[in-house]
Amino acid sequence: DQQVKQNSPSLSVQEGRISILNCDYTNSMFDYFLWYKKYPAEGPTFLISISSIKDKNEDGRFTVFLNKSAKHLSLHIVPSQPGDSAVYFCAASERETSGSRLTFGEGTQLTVNP
Amino acid sequence: EAEVAQSPRYKITEKSQAVAFWCDPISGHATLYWYRQILGQGPELLVQFQDESVVDDSQLPKDRFSAERLKGVDSTLKIQPAELGDSAMYLCASSPYRDKISTDTQYFGPGTRLTVL
Numbered sequence: 001d002q003q004v005k006q007n008s009p010s011l012s013v014q015e016g017r018i019s020i021l022n023c024d025y026t027n028s029m030f031d032y033f034l035w036y037k038k039y040p041a042e043g044p045t046f047l048i049s050i051s052s053i054k055d056k057n058e059d060g061r062f063t064v065f066l067n068k069s070a071k072h073l074s075l076h077i078v079p080s081q082p083g084d085s086a087v088y089f090c091a092a093s094e095r096e097t098s099g100s101r102l103t104f105g106e107g108t109q110l111t112v113n114p
Numbered sequence: 115e116a117e118v119a120q121s122p123r124y125k126i127t128e129k130s131q132a133v134a135f136w137c138d139p140i141s142g143h144a145t146l147y148w149y150r151q152i153l154g155q156g157p158e159l160l161v162q163f164q165d166e167s168v169v170d171d172s173q174l175p176k177d178r179f180s181a182e183r184l185k186g187v188d189s190t191l192k193i194q195p196a197e198l199g200d201s202a203m204y205l206c207a208s209s210p211y212r213d214k215i216s217t218d219t220q221y222f223g224p225g226t227r228l229t230v231l
Contacts, residue, residue, distance in 0.1 A: 004156070009154075034219070036222075041224065042224050042225075043118070043120075043205055043207070043222030043223050043224050043225050044157065044222045045222070046219045046220070046221070049219070089156050089157070091156070100145065100162075100209060100220065101159055101162060101170060102157075102159065102220065103159075104156030104157050104158070105156050106154065106155050106156050107154075107155075107156055
């Protein structure tokens with residue numbers, strides 16, 4: 001039972017353009033969502049998060065949007081840079097009931113071409 | 115900048131052998147997690163410690179896997195005997211999380227890549 005799904009295994013964009021990574025979830029109890037970035041041979045690095053009481057959170061070039069009714073979130077990167085090329089994982093938790101346990105999606109490989 | 119340390123970085127073993135992985139979390143972090151990431155999938159939680167106590171090991175295959183954090187600091191994850199399907203990246207993470215209602219981020223180590231032949 002895949003509770004967090006990232007349906008696009010890969011995404012390729014040109015430098016300077018917008019990258020949009022999508023994530024869907026099925027568990028309505030999830031109340032906190034995170035995005036992690038992973039380079040080869042390294043562990044995932046926290047990027048940005050959003051609580052279910054918000055619909056948008058912005059940090060520099062990164063913005064996460066949450067649509068609770070659709071159980072969908074997306075990560076926007078503007079402008080995209082070659083250094084953003086990595087695997088991006090969406091993760092979710094039920095902080096009210098299960099604390100900090102994270103459920104991850106499968107990941108999306110982003111490639112930003114110069 | 116403080117980091118989560120893991121060793122070894124790579125481990126090759128034959129099936130039926132025993133393997134052990136070590137993790138040293140960021141100093142002061144109360145919560146420690148072990149995840150397994152199979153190629154092409156996201157990390158999956160194996161076990162979560164709060165200080166020295168296990169708070170979630172529901173996904174840990176207890177017939178062959180064991181984990182301990184005796185003094186509430188560093189931790190060891192063991193597999194005995196290893197099977198071919200155990201080949202994966204084993205990730206350790208830590209967070210200062212103490213309260214259930216927390217925005218604390220999990221910080222990951224570089225992982226141990228296990229290959230079982």
